Amino acid sequence: MSVGELEAFKRAAAVAAAEEVEDGMRVGLGTGSTVAHLLPAIAARGLTRLRCVATSVATAEQAAALGLAVEPFDTLDRLDLAIDGADQIAPDGWIVKGGGGAHVREKVVAAAADRFVVIADATKVVDALTAPVPLELLAFGLAATLVAVAPATVRPGMAPSPDGNVIADYTGPIDDPAALAAFLSSVPGLVDHGLFPPALTAEVVVAGPDGVRRRTV
Structure with missing residues (x-):
């Protein structure tokens, strides 16, 4: 599948x-x-009363440049809708996110929304989740935290998360996503991980050679 085809499916x-x-x-x-x-697809609709929050500086800057009203998330306590991409989407609804290092903010925003919709091209649909799973770690005690979540490595050359934390990746097996998610969440020093449970997602929208398909999770 060519880069052009992938971009067309994403669009x-x-x-x-x-x-x-x-x-x-x-x-x-x-x-x-x-x-x-x-x-740009949202901006093209000409909606004038939207209130948006962004999960990263890059998104905030692009949205503002397109004329979308972006505000800090401390001004809203609930969202009607959140839309985001994914790195992997499993048949049972488990999702891996965080390739861009913003998964903690993405999870906070998804959890605050009445509906969380995941968008992806067909290559992101997998038979089973595989490593890596993105992690956001505190710099304080980093070496000890990495030992606790082993096998894991700091992502080389990666900028800090939007909140200034260290981005790393868990590189071990994902035999049971729920058990792994629970374990990772229990480790002190780990802010959060990129495993998103099925209960968090309302709908998955996937585009590929056969067109756009929607799946309720």
Whole structure:
């Protein structure tokens, strides 16, 4: 599959999801290459009463440049809708996110939304989740935290998270996503991980050679 085809599929999924945005909504905007197609699709609809929050500086800057009203998340306590991409989508609804290092903010925004919609091209649909699983770690006690979540490595050359924390990756097996998620969440020094449970997602919108498909989780 060519790069051009992949971008076309990302754009198709993004445009389909943008149709779910209604004027007056409070909308959470994710981060990543598929969301980069979502923002102009939302802006093109000409909705004037949206209140948006962004999960990264890059998203906030792109959204603002397109004329979308972006505000700090400390001004809203609930969102009507959040839309974001994914790195992997399993058949049972478990999702891996965080390739861009913003997974903690992405999870906070997803959890605050009445509906969380995931958009992706067909290559992100997998038979089973595999490593890596993105991690956000405190710099304090980093070496000890890495030992506790082993096998894990700091992502080389990666900038800090939007909140200034260290981005790393768990590189071990994912035989049981729920058990791994519970374990990672229990480790002091680990802010959060990129495993998103099925209960968090309302709908998955995937575009591929066969068109756009929607799946309720």
